[in-house]
Amino acid sequence: MIGYYGIDKDAYSGFFVPEESPVKGPRDLLGKKVGMNTLGAHHEAVLDIYLQRGGVSQADVKKVEPLVVPPVNTEQTLRQKQIDVGVLGGIFRDKALAAGGLRKVFSDHDLLGALTAGTYVFRDDFIKRHPETVKAFTAAIAKAIEWSRTTPRRQVIDRFVAIVQKRKRNESPEALKYWKSWGVAGKGGVITDKEFSVWATWLEQQGQIPKGEVKVPDLYTNEFNPYADGGARA
Structure with a gap:
């Protein structure tokens, strides 16, 4: 086996919201829709870890709704307020940030550090x-x-x-x-x-x-x- 992708200061997935969003911390995510590339994998795990470390109970974790949104559509879906939070990484993150108007709440690198x-x-x-x-x-x-x-x-x-x-x-x-x-x-x-x-x-x-x-x-x-x-x- 050999590692082939991971997380560092340049290669990370961020959980982004519109700048005016009230979401600033873990409990603010309750009742919110979070768009990510797939369920049951990296991004959903990171979301759960963030909530748990923020003191959110298992019962309340279930009040956060992860949704599948293709990465190519995540920025648009977020800006159109069809979701409250969008997970963006790589080219999609960089292009979205260059367009402005978005704010990072947290990232997998913030939580886990450098990790394959x-x-x-x-x-x-x-x-x-x-x-x-x-x-x-x-x-x-x-x-x-x-x-x-x-x-x-x-x-x-x-x-x-x-x-x-x-x-x-x-x-x-x-x-x-x-x-x-x-x-x-x-x-x-x-x-x-x-x-x-x-x-x-x-x-x-x-x-x-x-x-x-x-x-x-x-x-x-x-x-x-x-x-x-x-x-x-x-």
């Missing part, structure tokens, strides 16, 4: 059959992460654009200029217990997994990552 939030995974039986393939794939991703982290942003974007143009799929490279970071916390995508325990704890609280049944260290391995021992194998 998603990983590439392989089935156990595939790993057993093709360990060298897994090793090669993981090493390539790890080195690409570190290259993008240590190379000037403009050069990284230029490489992205060149790749898109070379494959000739009638794709627009316009969105690439907004790239800032993958948000991967660990060097080369190395994973830690923290990056699974935050979600495991939330799932336990939701009653989706039995408390204490899932052992976080059993969920992942850094065995194939060349940066697992500090980069000695990179």
Whole structure:
């Protein structure tokens, strides 16, 4: 396994409201509609964590209504007041903020700090059959992460654009200029217990997994990552 996206000061999802909105803290969200890309995943978990840390009871958490809104429509839906709060990240966040009139209430980075939030995974039986393939794939991703982290942003974007143009799929490279970071916390995508325990704890609280049944260290391995021992194998 290897991390491939996450949260940092540049790669984050913010919960935004119109500037004139009365929503400023956790309890202000009661009875409000919160638009996000999907339910039961990252953004809903972050919303619940924010409410819990703000002292909102489990009963009152249910008074906040998360709704699915496609990211491409979130800004418009928020400005038209069809929702009270909209979750915006990446290009959608940057373009919305450039247009003005919105205010961040909180973000996943505010709550969780730097965190690898998603990983590439392989089935156990595939790993057993093709360990060298897994090793090669993981090493390539790890080195690409570190290259993008240590190379000037403009050069990284230029490489992205060149790749898109070379494959000739009638794709627009316009969105690439907004790239800032993958948000991967660990060097080369190395994973830690923290990056699974935050979600495991939330799932336990939701009653989706039995408390204490899932052992976080059993969920992942850094065995194939060349940066697992500090980069000695990179």
